[in-house]
Amino acid sequence: MQDYLLRATALNGKVRAFAILTKQLVEELRSRHQTTPTATAALGRTASAAAMMGAMLKGDERLTVQVKGGGPIGQIVVDADARGEVRGYVGNPDVDLPLNAVGKLDVAGAVGTDGFLYVTKDLGLKEPYSGSIPIISGELAEDFTYYFAKSEQTPSAVALGVLVDVDYTVKTAGGFIVQLLPGLTDKEISEIEQQLSQIPPITTLLERGEDLESILKTLLPDVQILERREDVRFQCKCSRDRVERTMISLGRAELESLLEEEGRAELVCHFCNEKYQFTGDDLRELIQQL
Structure with missing residues (x-):
């Protein structure tokens, strides 16, 4: 299936959501940089988040995400724009760590937790907007959740995942962002939090064939899809x-x-x-x- 992105809303506009499939994008990054599975997962999660954040921009606006956690992977850098164009790299594509305590790729160990996540947005103004937060997890989804809460004052839930196959290629990748806007009641917030706590990992859902529409429907029963974009892709600016x-x-x-x-x-x-x-x-x- 081709990579694509959904922009949606729910609860009469009091919730906005983004969901993305990035299998082809992350495989392109893996192939170009010859990343190990752990580096593929770290770069792919960051690229998925950046692509969704790019979809929040307009026109020629663009952003750069930098993850500098002090771990052996070095820095992760991803550029994304409002047109769905994404590019990125990691400092050490060869980083290779044992599986973590739950048998998963040790992304947090590679990224580290002694540093910051930086987001710089070029909005066409005199000065770019910059925000940063201390890395609290290194797993990245939690770090982006913290970024939205602290730097953009928007309570959000972020899920990111990359599933690497036995031959090191990308089996599936993607994520979602659910943002709570002003006007929600405590009951509505509680119901959303309950749905988020019960949903399986994003890669589990994608691997068993669920599409982004059904994933958002599970999270937000009254979800309305505003836009489906199939322009998410790797694109470098060099020449x-x-x-x-x-x-x-x-x-x-x-x-x-x-x-x-x-x-x-x-x-x-x-x-x-x-x-x-x-x-x-x-x-x-x-x-x-x-």
Whole structure:
């Protein structure tokens, strides 16, 4: 099934919800960065959350999520925008830990809990919006829940999951965000909390074939689907032209030194692992532009 995202509402607009299937997106990230299962799960959970947060934006707005928990995975960085375009990477794609106490991939052990989760939004204003929270779990869903409560003052429930197959490919991935808006009664909040406490893990639901519509219906019986988007995908912003401009920004002395000492250059994009090769002639052409 193709990746897609749902935007929904319930209880007369007093609840808003997002749900996403990201199997293809997370597999693309895994394939490009050759991540271990634990790194795949950490990067995939972050990418799923960022993609849903991107769907909360408009037009050319975009955001960057950084997770720096002090663990062996290093930092996790994911960009997402309002058009469904997502890219990301982890500092150490080779991190490999034993399963945790309940027999699951030890995402928290890889991420760590000695650091912060940062969200930076480019909303087209003079200064970007930035918010951050201390990492409280390292499992990431709980950390995004805490972020919404503390940085955006919106009580939310976040579920994220990545199921990795025996051959290390992504079997399924996705998540949901349920946000409680002003006007809810204590009884309504209690009913939603009860449904959230009883629902199985998101990967369990997706693996047994449930679609996002039925998952949201289980959580919010009166849910109304406002939008179904099938434009969620991996998309990097890098290009040969952008890389050339980066090279030129190094300055004449640096480029001449590179030409003399190496005779060539190679730049690799963090986000997509694309390699850009520059021969000696390429470097001379760049120097002539300075």
